[in-house]
Amino acid sequence: MPRGQRRSSTGEDIEETRNTILRTAHQLFMEYGFRAVSTRQIADACGLTQPALYHHFSDKQDLYFAVVKETIAKSRAGLERIAHRNESVPERLRLVARFLVSTNRIDIGMMLHDIEHELHERARADLYQEFHAGMLMPIASIFEDGIRQGFLCNEQTYGVDALMAADLFMNMLKRFILHALRLRPAGSESHPSLPETSYQPGYLEQAEQVVPILLFGLASHRADAKPTLPPIHLSEDLVSETEEPAQ
Numbered sequence: 001m002p003r004g005q006r007r008s009s010t011g012e013d014i015e016e017t018r019n020t021i022l023r024t025a026h027q028l029f030m031e032y033g034f035r036a037v038s039t040r041q042i043a044d045a046c047g048l049t050q051p052a053l054y055h056h057f058s059d060k061q062d063l064y065f066a067v068v069k070e071t072i073a074k075s076r077a078g079l080e081r082i083a084h085r086n087e088s089v090p091e092r093l094r095l096v097a098r099f100l101v102s103t104n105r106i107d108i109g110m111m112l113h114d115i116e117h118e119l120h121e122r123a124r125a126d127l128y129q130e131f132h133a134g135m136l137m138p139i140a141s142i143f144e145d146g147i148r149q150g151f152l153c154n155e156q157t158y159g160v161d162a163l164m165a166a167d168l169f170m171n172m173l174k175r176f177i178l179h180a181l182r183l184r185p186a187g188s189e190s191h192p193s194l195p196e197t198s199y200q201p202g203y204l205e206q207a208e209q210v211v212p213i214l215l216f217g218l219a220s221h222r223a224d225a226k227p228t229l230p231p232i233h234l235s236e237d238l239v240s241e242t243e244e245p246a247q
Contacts, residue, residue: 037060094211169214179203
């Protein structure tokens with residue numbers, strides 16, 4: 001029995017050390033980028049030697065791959081919950097905007113740049129596939145609902161396909177996600193879901209305006225026909241039940 005307990009404790013220690021490395025590497029990679037961070041820096045920040053770090057990850061690319069894959073998996077879970085809600089297309093897109101700006105710990109542009117220019121071909125292809133499946137496809141499924149319902153134009157009626165719409169949406173949100181990283185209070189990395197009061201007043205509402213701009217454009221056709229969207233109230237996990245807006 002004591003031997004079994006020792007083995008269990010060792011296994012838990014190994015898992016805890018691995019998670020510590022991932023958390024630390026995530027903070028450094030996402031703040032400074034792949035090239036600017038060394039495994040020695042990560043090991044030192046974890047209180048480990050480099051050989052101890054290499055016991056868990058074979059090299060820096062292996063560690064970066066694990067960090068990005070875990071990051072995308074966490075975002076995917078939240079995005080899929082929102083995509084499956086029984087609410088209107090604009091409302092779900094607004095929830096997505098708030099979710100990404102409120103919870104993301106990454107500069108998406110820098111991450112994609114690092115994947116493209118710093119990783120070997122196999123890792124690059126695998127992470128692009130993860131990003132496509134975990135970040136773009138849940139959002140694209142919302143746009144697909146809008147096209148199927150006739151709420152959004154399809155390609156035959158001067159619209160775009162759902163995947164391109166998701167890509168446009170993500171690109172429009174990049175500015176807000178990047179700026180949100182600078183607005184976070186010190187030590188916020190340990191709090192994955194911060195309340196709206198952690199941001200400058202109205203900041204999330206500004207990010208939310210990406211939705212009507214993308215869906216309805218900037219042109220004013222008639223003053224009395226400007227689309228309006230009701231305010232939403234989110235719970236701490238950003239996916240609480242809200243009333244479906246009038247169509």
